Amino acid sequence: xxxxxxxxxxxxxxxxxxxxxxxxxxxxxxxxxELVSNFPxxxxxxxxxxxxxxxxxxxxLSRKEGxxxxxxxxxxxxxxxxxxxxxxxxxxxxxHLAALKNHIEGGxxxxxxxxxxxxxxxxxxxxxxxxxxxxxxxxxxxKWWTYRVFKNSTFSLDPKVGGYFLETSYDGGTIWGxxxxxxxxxxxxxxxxxxxxxxxxSFYSYKLEEDxxxxxxxxxxxxxxxxxxxxxxxxxxxxxxxxxxxxxxxxEKGTVPAL
Numbered sequence: 001x002x003x004x005x006x007x008x009x010x011x012x013x014x015x016x017x018x019x020x021x022x023x024x025x026x027x028x029x030x031x032x033x034e035l036v037s038n039f040p041x042x043x044x045x046x047x048x049x050x051x052x053x054x055x056x057x058x059x060x061l062s063r064k065e066g067x068x069x070x071x072x073x074x075x076x077x078x079x080x081x082x083x084x085x086x087x088x089x090x091x092x093x094x095x096h097l098a099a100l101k102n103h104i105e106g107g108x109x110x111x112x113x114x115x116x117x118x119x120x121x122x123x124x125x126x127x128x129x130x131x132x133x134x135x136x137x138x139x140x141x142x143k144w145w146t147y148r149v150f151k152n153s154t155f156s157l158d159p160k161v162g163g164y165f166l167e168t169s170y171d172g173g174t175i176w177g178x179x180x181x182x183x184x185x186x187x188x189x190x191x192x193x194x195x196x197x198x199x200x201x202s203f204y205s206y207k208l209e210e211d212x213x214x215x216x217x218x219x220x221x222x223x224x225x226x227x228x229x230x231x232x233x234x235x236x237x238x239x240x241x242x243x244x245x246x247x248x249x250x251x252e253k254g255t256v257p258a259l
Contacts, residue, residue, distance in 0.1 A: 008057035025073035072224035117224035200225030
């Protein structure tokens, strides 16, 4: 990160409205209209101007969905500023991001990673109540979630705001996500990398709708940052297997997939 980029980051963080916008995007990606509605005392023009400053230093990235622009938090520039002055105190995640930065120095195309975003949306029809599906997504998640980082590990999801979606093992552990919103038997939103090994922001949510004796599970997964072009397809396929196969069979038949 050169001196001009550092100055842009500090300029962007120097205004309370821009910090509030980042706080809002940390919880969930938002459209420009949604951001404007969060600041009723500020004109739309002023909010757009603040967004432009955040985009100039890449603290906010956006993508078009039809006629709507969706904005995402990109925390990578803050990590680079952090690393410059306090790297001797950094944790594992900061070391990883610094190493990644060294790999991509001179162009984001190196190592096959590019600044991009993708969105996955899926619907799965499951025979069972919303309560039963919600329980499977939270307290019973270890019984059907097969994608694991560690051998002989255990999954848990603490169903409260700030609760962790956590994998633990005798030789380590990792946080797959943090709950940012929960409405029992209706909706669950999390922020977390989900195994993505790069400088990214990842948000995913489940919405449950009753349909007679069935539950319609709606998945939405937003990812933005330094991405491998193949991840979109890989994660789309992975979600279909996890939810459309393992979760569905667990709820409907009590089947626990082999690890």
